[in-house]
Amino acid sequence: MMIKEEVTLSTGMRGEGRAETELPPDFSSWFREYQPIVFRYVRFRLATREAAEDVTSEVFMKALRALDRYDPSRASPKTWLLRIARNAVTDHLRFLKRRSSLHVSLDRVPDLVADVPTQEERVLRGERIQLLLNASRELRSADQEILSLRYGAGFGNREIAEALNISGNAVAVRLHRALARLKAVVDKRGRD
Amino acid sequence: MTNPNDPHDADFRATLPADLQALDRELSGIRIEERPSFGPELKGELTQAWRTRARGAPMASRPWVRTLMAAGLAGLMIAGVSVPSARAAVFQLVRTVAEEVFPTFFAQDAEPELQLPEIEAQEPAPPVAPRPRAEVVVSPADASNEVVTSMPDLPTLPFVETTFPEIISRQEAARMIASYYPLELQEAGVEGAIKLLFWVDTHGIPENIQTRESSGNQRLDYAAMRAARNLRFHPATRNGVAVGTWVEVDFHFFALTGVGIIGSDSMDSVM
Structure with a gap:
């Protein structure tokens, strides 16, 4: 009996009996569609790629465990996953605050500058990204969150409004203020 | 990274002063490169977690089931001993169990067990059900053909390097x-x-x-x-x-x- 069960699982991995052993189809398509978005959002908020991978894994594990409780009438899957991601990032940052610095060192940003063609430009761009990200971590949490949704997850204002459950105008105002505060921090750091 | 088709975006960027527009463009230019294997790896972990959950805890691992089974077995044993025709079978069963639990007591009259190295298939075979480690793991030393040649009644297997x-x-x-x-x-x-x-x-x-x-x-x-x-x-x-x-x-x-x-x-x- 035991051996029979093992064989069933094994063949499931080879493509037969898949329904029993593979992810639920809905979840699988959400994963395909939204995992890169969740990762980018998380990566924008966290200092290292390793931490971003860990937190992204945690997000989807939590989502999988809570799948039965997901209510499509209350939020789209994307909004739901982003909500889990926001909570996971908050928990992670709270943990790190007790443990260590949140600052990004230059050797931790190569995965963020992959589109710059020459080595010299990569270095300069890396330094600039380091400055921007470290500056953003001096902002209050709500500012960091809205900037991460826009520049990390790549959301438009309408999607940010849905994710934060606020109006489009409120998004524009908050973004404007967050950018202004970020610029003030960046300028101050540039002067120091 | 931002959505260029979103009217909020076009309106929003236009409302920003020039220095913030530049910052907005700069932040939008940050590209986040994901490790290519991260997605498939994570999906594998999720699939395994789902599979574990789908299997659920086996019935026998639940305490009340174990208690019930133990009570049932004890009842059968007592009934068996009280019926003369079934007594011998019950004692034989007790002896078999005792041999498994205390093998050294019965070692002198036990026959040596033949162990042959398992021959693996070319394709991944499903993992066998948990068994005592000595039966499953074939160490390099065990894999030599010494065990086989020590049994004269068996045909000699060809040497396999x-x-x-x-x-x-x-x-x-x-x-x-x-x-x-x-x-x-x-x-x-x-x-x-x-x-x-x-x-x-x-x-x-x-x-x-x-x-x-x-x-x-x-x-x-x-x-x-x-x-x-x-x-x-x-x-x-x-x-x-x-x-x-x-x-x-x-x-x-x-x-x-x-x-x-x-x-x-x-x-x-x-x-």
């Missing part, structure tokens, strides 16, 4: 595994050992990675599984021909050094 999978570079492997040790676990002093079982194919690439013994920390287990996918082996060979085989590998994560290493003496092949 077998090699077992070897990690190509243990130093590189240790460095690679260390890179998967989550920083916050290191900082929190969370350590652990994980035993993984996986198939090493004829190209030396791990497949079908499964947790054999958990560290007790899910994130450490996942770190080990991710690292295992990137291990590379010299494949096992049989008479000089590369063959796939199951291997068990221990992963150790030590917080003091921040280095995750493979126990150098703990790699067993399960063929």
Whole structure:
């Protein structure tokens, strides 16, 4: 009996009996569609790629465990996953605050500058990204969150409004203020 | 990265002063490059978690079921002893159980058990149901044909030269595994050992990675599984021909050094 069960699982991995052993189809398509978005959002908020991978894994594990409780009438899957991601990032940052610095060192940003063609430009761009990200971590949490949704997850204002459950105008105002505060921090750091 | 078709975006950017527009463009230009294998690895972990959940806890592991089964068995034994015709069968059953539990008591009249090395299939076979370790694991020493030739009544098997999978570079492997040790676990002093079982194919690439013994920390287990996918082996060979085989590998994560290493003496092949 035991051996029979093992064989069933094994063949499931080879493509037969898949329904029993593979992810639920809905979840699988959400994963395909939204995992890169969740990762980018998380990566924008966290200092290292390793931490971003860990937190992204945690997000989807939590989502999988809570799948039965997901209510499509209350939020789209994307909004739901982003909500889990926001909570996971908050928990992670709270943990790190007790443990260590949140600052990004230059050797931790190569995965963020992959589109710059020459080595010299990569270095300069890396330094600039380091400055921007470290500056953003001096902002209050709500500012960091809205900037991460826009520049990390790549959301438009309408999607940010849905994710934060606020109006489009409120998004524009908050973004404007967050950018202004970020610029003030960046300028101050540039002067120091 | 922002959505250019979103009217809010066009309106929004236009409302920003020039210096903030420049900052907006600069931030939008940050490209986040995901490790290519991260998505598939995570999907594998999710699938395994789902599979475990789908299987659920076996009925026998529930305490009330175990109690009920024990009570039922005791009842059957008492009934059996009280019926003369069934008494001999019950005593035979008790003896069989006792032989399993206290084998040394019965060792002198027990016949030597023949152990033959298992012959592995070319394709990954499903892992066998848990059995005593000595029956499942064939160490290199056990795999020689000494056991076979000591049994005169059996036909002599042809000599088979077998090699077992070897990690190509243990130093590189240790460095690679260390890179998967989550920083916050290191900082929190969370350590652990994980035993993984996986198939090493004829190209030396791990497949079908499964947790054999958990560290007790899910994130450490996942770190080990991710690292295992990137291990590379010299494949096992049989008479000089590369063959796939199951291997068990221990992963150790030590917080003091921040280095995750493979126990150098703990790699067993399960063929």
